[in-house]
Amino acid sequence: MKRWLIIGAGDVAARMVPLIQHRARLFALCRNPEKADYWRDLGTTPIIGDLDDPQSLTQIAGIAEGVFHFAPPNLGGDKDLRTRHLISALSRSNSLPQHIVYISTTGVYGDQQGGWVDETTRKQTQSARAIRRVDAENQLRRFACHQTIKLTILRAPGIYAEDRLPLKRLSDQLPLVTKEEDSWSNHIHALDLARSAVKSMYQPRNSRAYNVVDNEPMQIGDFYDQLADHFQLNRAPRLAKEQVKNIISEISWSFIAESRKITNQRLTKELNFEFLYPSVTSCLAKLKLIK
Numbered sequence: 001m002k003r004w005l006i007i008g009a010g011d012v013a014a015r016m017v018p019l020i021q022h023r024a025r026l027f028a029l030c031r032n033p034e035k036a037d038y039w040r041d042l043g044t045t046p047i048i049g050d051l052d053d054p055q056s057l058t059q060i061a062g063i064a065e066g067v068f069h070f071a072p073p074n075l076g077g078d079k080d081l082r083t084r085h086l087i088s089a090l091s092r093s094n095s096l097p098q099h100i101v102y103i104s105t106t107g108v109y110g111d112q113q114g115g116w117v118d119e120t121t122r123k124q125t126q127s128a129r130a131i132r133r134v135d136a137e138n139q140l141r142r143f144a145c146h147q148t149i150k151l152t153i154l155r156a157p158g159i160y161a162e163d164r165l166p167l168k169r170l171s172d173q174l175p176l177v178t179k180e181e182d183s184w185s186n187h188i189h190a191l192d193l194a195r196s197a198v199k200s201m202y203q204p205r206n207s208r209a210y211n212v213v214d215n216e217p218m219q220i221g222d223f224y225d226q227l228a229d230h231f232q233l234n235r236a237p238r239l240a241k242e243q244v245k246n247i248i249s250e251i252s253w254s255f256i257a258e259s260r261k262i263t264n265q266r267l268t269k270e271l272n273f274e275f276l277y278p279s280v281t282s283c284l285a286k287l288k289l290i291k
C-alpha cells in the first residue's frame with residue numbers, strides 16, 4: 001500500500017478519504033490538535049504541524065510517496081509561503097514524494113470578459129489571492145521539474161455541496177448584477193473535486209494542469225436564482241454593476257468582477273473523468289428527489 005500525505009485537511013480532503021482509505025495508507029497534517037481525533041476516526045494518521053511554522057513540519061519529511069496539497073496560500077503578500085515551507089520540509093529527506101496533487105483555483109485565469117478558457121489560455125491574473133496561487137503553482141512546477149516528481153494541478157472554481165451553499169447571501173438579500181451586465185462563472189461539487197484528486201492519483205503526469213469545473217458555466221445571478229427558487233427564498237435584487245460594487249464587500253466583488261466560461265475537456269478526455277454532478281441544476285434536482 002502506498003503512503004499518501006494530506007496537506008490541507010479540510011472539507012474536500014474529508015470527502016476524499018473514504019474513497020481511498022482501503023487503497024492507500026493516509027497521513028493528515030492538522031494544525032489544530034483538537035481536530036486530530038476527527039482525522040484519526042476518518043481513517044488517517046494525524047500529524048500535528050502548521051505550514052506557517054516551518055519548525056513544526058519535521059515529521060512530514062520522507063513519510064509518503066504521494067502528497068495531496070489542498071491548503072490555501074497565506075492571506076497576505078504575493079508569494080505563497082505555505083507552499084514554500086512545504087517544499088522545504090519535504091526536501092529535508094532523501095526520500096522525496098513521487099507524485100503531488102495540488103488543488104489550485106480557476107482564479108489564476110483572471111478576467112476573460114466572458115470568453116471561453118482552457119488550460120492553455122493566457123492568464124490575466126489580477127487579484128492578490130490569485131497571484132499567490134500562481135506563485136504556488138510555479139513553485140510546485142519548479143520543484144517537480146528539478147526533482148523529477150509527477151505533478152497534477154487541479155484548478156477548481158466555486159466549490160459547493162448540499163451542505164455548502166451560499167444561502168446566507170440570499171437571506172441577507174445582497175444585490176446581484178442585472179442579467180445584461182452579469183459575469184459568467186463555474187462550479188464544482190466538493191465530492192467531484194475529491195473524486196478528481198483520486199483519479200489523478202492513479203494517472204501521474206509531468207506537471208499537468210486540469211480545470212476541474214462542471215459542464216455548465218452559469219451567470220452568477222442565475223446560480224443564485226436557482227438556489228432561491230429551490231429553497232423557496234426571495235431572489236436577490238438585481239442592480240447595475242457599478243451600484244453592486246459600492247454595496248458589497250471587496251472580496252465578494254472580486255468574485256463578481258471576473259467573468260469566464262471554463263471548459264473541462266482535458267479532464268474528461270485525458271483522465272476519463274465522469275461527473276456525479278455535471279451541473280448545479282442536476283445536484284438540485286437530486287436533492288428534490290430526496291426531499
Ligand SMILES: NC(=O)c1ccc[n+]([C@@H]2O[C@H](COP(=O)([O-])OP(=O)(O)OC[C@H]3O[C@@H](n4cnc5c(N)ncnc54)[C@H](OP(=O)(O)O)[C@@H]3O)[C@@H](O)[C@H]2O)c1
Nearest residue numbers: 008009010011012031050051052070071072156157158159
Ligand atoms: N471555496 C472555494 O470555492 C474554492 C474554490 C477554488 C479552490 N479552493 C481551494 O480548494 C482547496 C480545498 O478546499 P476545501 O474546501 O477543502 O478547503 P478547507 O475546508 O478550507 O480546507 C483547507 C484546509 O487547509 C488547512 N490549512 C490552512 N492553513 C494551514 C496551515 N497553515 N497549516 C496546515 N493546514 C492549514 C485548514 O486547516 P484548519 O482546519 O485548521 O483551518 C483547512 O482544513 C483549498 O485550498 C481552497 O482554498 C476553494
